[in-house]
Every structure is written in C-alpha cells, then in structure tokens.
Amino acid sequence: MNGIGGQELLLSTLQEKEVWESSGRWDDAAVDVWFKTSFQNGTETGLGWTHEEPITRIMSNHIHSYRDLPQYAYQIQIKFRNEVRAKSGIMRTREFPMKDLYSFNKDHAGLDEFYESAADAYLRVFKRVGIGECTYKTFASGGAFSKYSHEFQTISEAGEDVVYLNEKENIAINKEVYTDEVLSDLGLKKKDMKEAKAIEVGNIFKLGTRFSDALGLMYTDEEGNEKPVVMGSYGIGPSRLMGTVAEVLADEKGLVWPMSIAPYTVHLIRIGEEETTVSHAEALFETLQKNGVDVLYDDRDIRAGEKFADSDLLGMPLRVVISKKTIEEGVLEITERATGERRFQSQEELLSELTQ
C-alpha cells in the first residue's frame, strides 16, 4: 500500500477553502457544503470534518497515468466537527482522531474489488479488538455516490443508532434506509429482522468519480484517453472504537481489555513487603519487560484487596500475583480478567505463552 505522509494532509481546511474559492473550480454553494459551518453565536468557520478534498488534490500530483493506479492512501488525523451536542464521553466529540483510507482505481470494477477487501479487513479489525460477535456490516444511505454505503455497527444499549439485524445472515440495515425495497434487494424478510441500538464504529463509501470530476483528478488510460479516477473512502474512529470496546466488554467490576489493544498485557501484583517477595516481584517485572511483555507493576504498599479491586477495575488481560505463598510453591498465580479463570504456572511457561 502506498502511503502518503500524514503531514502532507495536515492542511488547514480554511486554507483549502481559500484554494477552492480562488480556483473557481467549485462554486460557492459547494464550498458551503463542504466547509462552512456556524456556531450557535452565529460565527462562521471552516472545519476539517472529512478529508476527501485535500487528499484528492494531493493525489493529482501523484496520479497521471493508468500505470499509477491503483493507489491507496491513509492517515490517522484529527477531525473537527460542529456537533450540535457532544456527549457520551469519548463516543461523540467535536474533535476526534480518525483513521481514514482513500482508494484510487482506474474503474468501478477495481473499486468494487478493493471495497470488498476493505470491508473484510474492517470486520477482522473489529474481531481482533473483541467486538466481532456483536458488530455487523450494515447497509446505510449511499448519499450521492452509490445506492448504499456500509457502516459497521456494534450492538449496544449505549448506541445512538437504530439498526435491524439478521443474525443468521450476519447483516444489518440502518433504520434510515429500512424499507421493503431494501429488504427485497438483500433478499431478507421483515420477520427475520430484529431491532437493536448500535454504535457506528466504522464506515465505507464508494465515492465514484464525484471528487475526481469536481477537482480534476484525471489519468490517461492505455488508449490515451483522459478519465476520472474512481475513488472510495474508508474510516474508523479509534477513540470511539475504544469507547465501544470498553462499553461492550466491561463488567460490573470494571474494564476488560482484550489482549490485542490492552495497554498492558500483565498486571503484576505483589502481596507482602518482605524482602524476598519484593525481590522476586521485581525480578519478574524486569524479566517480562526484557522479553517485550508490557507489564504494569503494582508495587504500592497497600492491602491486597485494594490491589485486586484496582486490577479488576483497570482490566488488563492477565493478573499475575507474587506472594510468600507463590514463592514457596515456585509458581505464579495467573488470573484471566475476562473469564476469571485462575491457573498456576511457572515463569517459563508464562513467558513462552506470551512471546510465542
């Protein structure tokens, strides 16, 4: 995948606005649609709520011939949106990071192929962060670009969207486009659909030639004809995704981080302040670190119960306890946060499990 430097995309949207206005390639109405927004006090401003325009313009410096295609560019960047009301902690904010990917193909067949592979990749992402079971590829409004776009919706009472899902087909439809026509398009029956609240954790769009036509992103094909590049866009909001994972996986004791995105793999708890206990715990801490295991070491001189409660609250995947008792028995006491399952292993067994 060809990467475009993130810095290159760090153009202020206000600058972009000036560029478009002065270029005359877009009329005022278009500028209004893509940039202008008003605050409650009437102040007009321009916000970078999405980055199709800058990436399209940048790519016109990189794409000239069919030989330059396909290309794919992604960035992890801050979006600013004039949300009428920010709410639900990190789930809906006016400023948030987004991983967005844009695809550039010669034709619609190329776009379709990449679009499907991107959808599959996104589903794998959501599976790896632990919410695969309750995340559905969801049909949503396609807007001006195509009949449908797709969202990835995670079923949760904390969600703001409503979807109708078919668990057997592993598919869902956003309430906004839930009509008999859509159901028949997808070969689904109303009686098999279940209503649920959901959180949108990602979306993918076929942009077609909307932006390349408007902004002049063209390429020359094998026959020497000039043609517009066919585009797609694909987004995941990491902060909202993190909030969703927390919301979906947490239990009454606190957070439950899956291994793939946990801040630390191991939460090491020392019980007892005796010299041997301290030195054993510190030796294990260093050994784990040397082997590349992320470990959070609770060396506070407080009661055991408080350490257990805190480790449950923070939700690292594995809790490892070292105490007088475990040292005497020559084992580590390991508890899985997600299942509560407890086992006793040697240091070597734990290391080989975590570094394989």
Added chain:
RNA sequence: CGGGGAGUAGCGCAGUCCGGUAGCGCAUUCGCUUUGGGAGCGAAGGGUCGCAGGUUCAAAUCCUGUCUCCCCGACCA
C-alpha cells in the same frame, strides 16, 4: 435553540420546602490493633455554602439578577 437538573470541606452528598451556631461518608493527620478481596476502634484538622445585590434582629435557606456545569431533544458523510 427548547425542556429538565445541579453548584455546600480534596471527592461524593444531605441540609433549602418551614430563616436561628455548617453536617454526613470517603480521603487526610495521629495512636493502637489488623495484614490474600477496597480493614477496625479512638482522636484531630479542614468550608468566602458559584457570584452580586436585596429583605430581615438573623440568610446555605426567602426575593432579584448573573455565571458555570450536567442531562434530554432538535442536528449528524
């Protein structure tokens, strides 16, 4: 912008209706006990009651104004 709620000790709150010495829990400090599931008992320190004005012998409490925060709704590539 419409609707609702809250500002009182570091944190979380009661007290306000019906005016009369500023309270509780957690946290903090000290002492003794306890020590693998958020310790127990005893003692101590800590507050311009969001801000301004008014009524009153007396205001956290009543009246007027004002600021801030939160929630719901409208909005949402």
